[in-house]
Amino acid sequence: xxxxxxxxxxxxxxxxxxxxxxxxxxxxxxxxxxxxxxxxxxxxxxxxxxxxxxxxxxxxxxxxxxxxxxxxxxxxxxxxxxxxxxxxxxxxxxxxxxxxxxxxxxxxxxxxxxxxxxxxxxxxxxxxxxxxxxxxxxxxxxxxxxxxxxxxxxxxxxxxxxxxxxxxxxxxxxxxxxxxxxxxxxxxxxxxxxxxxxxxxxxxxxxxxxxxxxxxxxxxxxxxxxxxxxxxxxxxxxxxxxxxxxxxxxxxxxxxxxxxxxxxxxxxxxxxxxxxxxxxxxxxxxxxxxxxxxxxxxxxxxxxxxxxxxxxxxxxxxxxxxxxxxxxxxxxxxxxxxxxxxxxxxxxxxxxxxxxxxxxxxxxxxxxxxxxxxxxxxxxxxxxxxxxxxxxxxxxxxxxxxxxxxxxxxxxxxxxxxxxxxxxxxxxxxxxxxxxxxxxxxxxxxxxxxxxxxxx
Ligand SMILES: Cc1cc2nc3c(=O)[nH]c(=O)nc-3n(C[C@H](O)[C@H](O)[C@H](O)COP(=O)(O)OP(=O)(O)OC[C@H]3O[C@@H](n4cnc5c(N)ncnc54)[C@H](O)[C@@H]3O)c2cc1C
Numbered sequence: 001x002x003x004x005x006x007x008x009x010x011x012x013x014x015x016x017x018x019x020x021x022x023x024x025x026x027x028x029x030x031x032x033x034x035x036x037x038x039x040x041x042x043x044x045x046x047x048x049x050x051x052x053x054x055x056x057x058x059x060x061x062x063x064x065x066x067x068x069x070x071x072x073x074x075x076x077x078x079x080x081x082x083x084x085x086x087x088x089x090x091x092x093x094x095x096x097x098x099x100x101x102x103x104x105x106x107x108x109x110x111x112x113x114x115x116x117x118x119x120x121x122x123x124x125x126x127x128x129x130x131x132x133x134x135x136x137x138x139x140x141x142x143x144x145x146x147x148x149x150x151x152x153x154x155x156x157x158x159x160x161x162x163x164x165x166x167x168x169x170x171x172x173x174x175x176x177x178x179x180x181x182x183x184x185x186x187x188x189x190x191x192x193x194x195x196x197x198x199x200x201x202x203x204x205x206x207x208x209x210x211x212x213x214x215x216x217x218x219x220x221x222x223x224x225x226x227x228x229x230x231x232x233x234x235x236x237x238x239x240x241x242x243x244x245x246x247x248x249x250x251x252x253x254x255x256x257x258x259x260x261x262x263x264x265x266x267x268x269x270x271x272x273x274x275x276x277x278x279x280x281x282x283x284x285x286x287x288x289x290x291x292x293x294x295x296x297x298x299x300x301x302x303x304x305x306x307x308x309x310x311x312x313x314x315x316x317x318x319x320x321x322x323x324x325x326x327x328x329x330x331x332x333x334x335x336x337x338x339x340x341x342x343x344x345x346x347x348x349x350x351x352x353x354x355x356x357x358x359x360x361x362x363x364x365x366x367x368x369x370x371x372x373x374x375x376x377x378x379x380x381x382x383x384x385x386x387x388x389x390x391x392x393x394x395x396x397x398x399x400x401x402x403x404x405x406x407x408x409x410x411x412x413x414x415x416x417x418x419x420x421x422x423x424x425x426x427x428x429x430x431x432x433x434x435x436x437x438x439x440x441x442x443x444x445x446x447x448x449x450x451x452x453x454x455x456x
Contacts, residue, residue, distance in 0.1 A: 049092070052232040052253035058084040060413060061248050061257035063237050063272060065089030066098035067213070067399070068391050069263035070220040071142070071406030077227040079414040085229050086255050087221075088248065090236035090267075094217040097266060097398065100367030101213035102284045102327040104305050104317060105139055105399045106157040107132040107205055110376040110427070112169075113176040113184075120426055126180040128425055133207045135404035140209060142403065143216065146223050150215035151320050155303030157208040158187070160199035166309050167201045174203060183207075193300045195353060199308075210305060210317050213399055240272035242385050248272075258387060259413050263406060265392040266368035274378050276432025277370040277393040284327035285345040285364035286319075290356075295322050297355035306352075314348035323362070324349060330369075330396075369396040372432035379405050379422070383430040389413065393432050 060076055062069045065087055073085050089095065109132040110116060116125035143152045161170045170186060177184035187202035196202060221231060232250075239249040240260065248255045248271075264270040268277030290298070298318055305317035314328035329344050342364040350356050372378060372393040382388040389412065391405035412418045422428060 049231050049233040052235040052250045054253050056255045058086040058257050060085045060259045061255045062087040062261045064263035065093040066096045068402040068406040071403040072261045072410045073224045073229050075407040075410035087231045088235045089233050092233045093221040097367045098217040099214040102325050103210050106208035114172050135400035138404045148219045150211045152211045154209045157205045159203045159307045160196050161309040162199050170201050237271050260388050262390040266370035274390045274431040279368050281366045282369050283329040283366045285361040287324045288362045289322045294355040297353045376427040378432045380429050
């Protein structure tokens with residue numbers, strides 16, 4: 001397992017499972033691989049991209065080489081191939097959440113529909129959900145348009161619940177969806193697929209897919225570079241100075257840009273980032289190729305991942321080559337030496353089906369997610385500077401949201417305004433709601449996470 005750097009502003013490398021070809025390749029200085037230890041067909045050789053040195057001028061500087069930043073960069077170049085776009089990444093492309101995700105691409109953004117209706121009204125609750133469906137479509141379209149090879153498998157998602165209160169909450173959510181005319185189906189216990197037999201009900205969402213997010217991110221970087229994007233790696237941004245043009249400084253250089261896109265997500269205290277985004281770490285793991293009997297027991301999981309309802313609940317999907325991906329243990333911080341607790345993930349895997357008794361994880365890793373107090377992302381610009389834009393705070397469900405928000409920022413820059421359907425959404429804002437910081441807040445957060453983990 002890769003050890004994360006403790007240096008502020010310098011996040012970890014993408015996970016390299018111990019003993020995997022990825023780890024071996026890294027030691028040998030060879031090519032990095034995609035998220036699940038398979039060779040990435042076009043993943044950049046580790047450290048092949050230069051560090052920023054000296055002064056550069058450009059039209060748009062992007063800070064952060066994850067899905068948000070790269071999708072903004074690619075969209076900017078699609079809209080105007082002559083635009084000069086420079087991307088600065090503290091570590092290497094896909095070093096953050098985007099290279100560590102579990103690959104569930106699905107609709108839903110922010111709180112449950114029942115909560116969203118009360119907080120924002122029916123019209124906004126419905127628009128927000130439809131926007132999230134559009135975000136999924138956007139990613140599928142991006143993969144299609146550029147012929148990206150990332151195991152994209154279209155399907156749905158099944159959110160499952162156990163116990164009276166959770167089942168009741170699902171009934172209310174399905175009812176809310178029905179009143180808003182949204183396609184969310186309540187699945188009664190008797191109709192759940194065999195793999196979900198131990199649960200009491202489910203909510204089935206259409207318009208979803210699974211994919212390998214590390215492969216998607218790495219290839220987006222390549223596509224951007226083929227179109228003229230300049231990517232600097234190992235170039236953490238230390239300072240953003242606003243003015244007629246904005247100056248972005250790293251240790252060895254500066255980029256002077258007309259617009260700046262800040263795409264730091266969980267690294268919410270980074271320069272230029274909007275306030276209110278707190279970084280947590282979420283853990284994930286993957287088994288080796290499962291035996292036939294286990295694959296039969298998990299029938300359907302390739303096209304319909306299973307997500308347990310609840311804050312810390314595990315979720316599962318099968319890769320097209322028959323490995324089980326599991327995620328869901330959360331802890332504090334984005335940096336630090338990470339020793340994932342594969343025990344909890346392993347128990348979750350074994351509890352899924354008796355056919356998985358004795359199955360071990362091939363690797364486990366952790367990665368940063370950006371949380372906000374109200375559970376909504378944040379998309380907008382600096383309160384005094386419309387040229388300094390940001391997107392982040394995806395609350396752990398950002399595969400679709402981050403890539404879509406990156407593209408929306410690009411269109412905003414190109415057209416001078418945010419498109420009307422997005423403009424009306426409650427997460428278009430200069431910052432997310434204030435969150436307390438410091439020792440006491442950290443203690444409270446630790447207690448909350450411990451409580452969730454005991455409840456899980
Ligand atoms: C284990 C795990 C599983 C997940 N599973 C799912 C899932 O199944 N479905 C789903 O929808 N979402 C999932 N997510 C969330 C999803 O991966 C993220 O929401 C998404 O990738 C965020 O993309 P991003 O570009 O905004 O952030 P990131 O990918 O984190 O990119 C931010 C980048 O900024 C860089 N950076 C930081 N500081 C600086 C600096 N000072 N200067 C320059 N660069 C800097 C970082 O190195 C990083 O590369 C998961 C996340 C994790 C960690």
